Amino acid sequence: MKKLFRAIAVGAAMMLTGCQSVSTTSPGxxxxxxxxxMVTLLSESEVNQMAAEAYRKELAKGKEQGALNQNQKQLKQLREIADRLVQHVSVFRMDAQHWDWEVNLLSSKQLNAYCMPGGKIMFYTGILDELKLTDDEIAAIMGHEMAHALREHGREAMSRAYVQQLGFSAAAALLGTDQNMMQMADVVVNYAMTLPNSRTNEVEADLIGLELMARAGYDPNAAVTLWEKMSAAGGGGTPEFMSTHPAHNTRISGLRANIPKVQHLGKPH
Incomplete structure (x- = not known):
């Protein structure tokens, strides 16, 4: 038991000395x-490299299955919307305008979309086809997902996992457990790349995405119609990529309350 308490103390010390408080974006x-x-040993560039590698694997798998970028009309639509949104990312962080932004499309019935750290965007045809999205509604989804990358929610989640695993590894060392079984790096990457974001992060992505789409000239009210469609999809089910988001009514109320703050920021194209 003394060893366990000592391990916890070591883990806590690591957590305190290995983290820093930051705000990854300007408030807008x-x-x-x-x-x-954020864990100081886990840099933004390292996270972006891991994300880019994971994205390349998804592209290769999609290409092998004949599912990558098959609908050229939808792909063109997505890339044009992304181009407009990317023009305004400097409002939140100047370096993001130099990211290697990329947009691709997978043929799949899944209602899914994401943006990995560093600006790697993927949409699934299912969400476009099933919800019959307008350009403005696509911009609402894409702006939200881009906001996760701008805000570095992935690195934030990885930092939490990293700290937890450092604590577990310290305990393993002191208690004689085989650390090879811990597979810390794999757990950390899995935490950020496959597990849902927290509700706090989702609300932040809603707000930043709302401003981003408005600045790009899209109608921010489309974020509300998007969620009305989401609520109706599948008898009220939630698409996979929104699985831990706030309840639909809560989200819609929050968006409506914030639309007046941003609707004057851009001119419709």
């Missing part, structure tokens, strides 16, 4: 200013 008009905790 919408005012997202929460301080985040």
């Amino acid at each position: 008009t919408i005012g997202v200013e929460r301080q985040q905790r």
Whole structure:
């Protein structure tokens, strides 16, 4: 038991000395200013490299299955919307305008979309076809997912997992457990790349995405119609990529309350 308490103390010390408080984005008009905790040993560039490698694997798998970028009309639509949104990312962080942004499309019935750290965007045809999305509604989804990358929610999640695994590894060393079974790096990557975001992060992505789409000239009210469609899809089921988001009514209320803050920021194209 003494060893266990000692391990916990070591893990806590690692957590305190290996983290820093940062705000990864400027607040914008919408005012997202929460301080985040990041592990200093886990740099943005390292996270982006891991994300880019995972993205390349998804592209290769999609190509092998004959499912990558098959609908050229939809792909063109997505890339044009992304181009407009990317023009305004500097409002939240200047370096993001130099990211290697990329947009691809997978033929799949899944209602899914994501943006990996560093700007790697993927849409699934299912969400476009099933919900019959307008350009404005696509911009609402894409802006939301881009906001996760801008805000570095992936690195934030990885930092939490990293700290937890450091604590577990310290306990394993002191208690004689085989650390090879811990597979810390795999657990950390899995935490950020496959597990859902927290509700706090989702709300932040809603707000930043709302401002981003408005600045790009899209109608921010489309974020509300998008969620009305989401609510109706599958008898009220939630698409996979939104599985831990706030309840639909809560989300819609929050979006409506913030639309007046951003609707004057852009001119429709």
